[in-house]
Amino acid sequence: MVEELWGLLLLDKPIGLTSHTAIRRAGRALGIKKTGHAGTLDPLASGLMLVGLGRGTRLLEFLVGLPKKYTAKIKLGVATDTLDREGVVTEVAPVEGVTEDSLSAALDEFIGEIEQIPPVHSAIKKDGVPLHRRVRRGEEVVPEPRRVTIHALNLTAFDLPYIEVEAEVSSGTYIRSLARDIGEKLETKAALWELRRTSCGPFKVDDSATIDDLESGLKRGILEPESMVAMLPSSTIGDKEAKAISTGTAIDAPKEAGDGCQFALLGEAGNLLAVARVEDGKFKPRKVFI
Numbered sequence: 001m002v003e004e005l006w007g008l009l010l011l012d013k014p015i016g017l018t019s020h021t022a023i024r025r026a027g028r029a030l031g032i033k034k035t036g037h038a039g040t041l042d043p044l045a046s047g048l049m050l051v052g053l054g055r056g057t058r059l060l061e062f063l064v065g066l067p068k069k070y071t072a073k074i075k076l077g078v079a080t081d082t083l084d085r086e087g088v089v090t091e092v093a094p095v096e097g098v099t100e101d102s103l104s105a106a107l108d109e110f111i112g113e114i115e116q117i118p119p120v121h122s123a124i125k126k127d128g129v130p131l132h133r134r135v136r137r138g139e140e141v142v143p144e145p146r147r148v149t150i151h152a153l154n155l156t157a158f159d160l161p162y163i164e165v166e167a168e169v170s171s172g173t174y175i176r177s178l179a180r181d182i183g184e185k186l187e188t189k190a191a192l193w194e195l196r197r198t199s200c201g202p203f204k205v206d207d208s209a210t211i212d213d214l215e216s217g218l219k220r221g222i223l224e225p226e227s228m229v230a231m232l233p234s235s236t237i238g239d240k241e242a243k244a245i246s247t248g249t250a251i252d253a254p255k256e257a258g259d260g261c262q263f264a265l266l267g268e269a270g271n272l273l274a275v276a277r278v279e280d281g282k283f284k285p286r287k288v289f290i
Contacts, residue, residue: 066201
């Protein structure tokens, strides 16, 4: 009997592929029908995607909110309708007044929690319909502002009209919108030209696999399912408790476990058995993998 492969794949998505196509090809290369991801990348972008394999798709919810790190190349002096180089140029503006010092000062102003207006060409849904689909229908779209956090934003290259930055941001931050806003702060225009995601929480693109790796038979970038719940508190249970959990039966939780908390329940070998929520002093299984 072939052992089931499931857990987390760190995938380095190439430029030019949609996220859907990338994870489908990765799954096919590994012989896995069911795949999912914890956050898309635009076709223009490359870099790290967190891909759930098989039963690992049930654990993706614990990875969705992780902070992200990016390297971005931005072109100053130009605006496009999609906020990136794939769009139609809508406006041009001078950049001669931008200096390295003025740019660094402008970047510092974005640090912390800010209000950001997402791109109209985005997957954000309004009344169940993605905004980009509404735009294609010819509808007027006004995205709702959202609160995001910029943890770090550093200038790494300055060669006008292009600049390069490294950004560490909260989940849900649009780097296209950040590029636009940097341009506005500098009293010019700006559009995202290149984007690469380098990390999601503790997971690094340096540890990932490319699609070429997987399609050539290399099984790298694959992590155990326990890595997907490492941010949860854990509790080790014995065989008797594991048998109860396998049938959906609640078991006693430690007294210090507060109601509402989610725990990873591990076997004595450290393997993931279930994810449970504490209710009335008991572990009530939510996701069982026995």
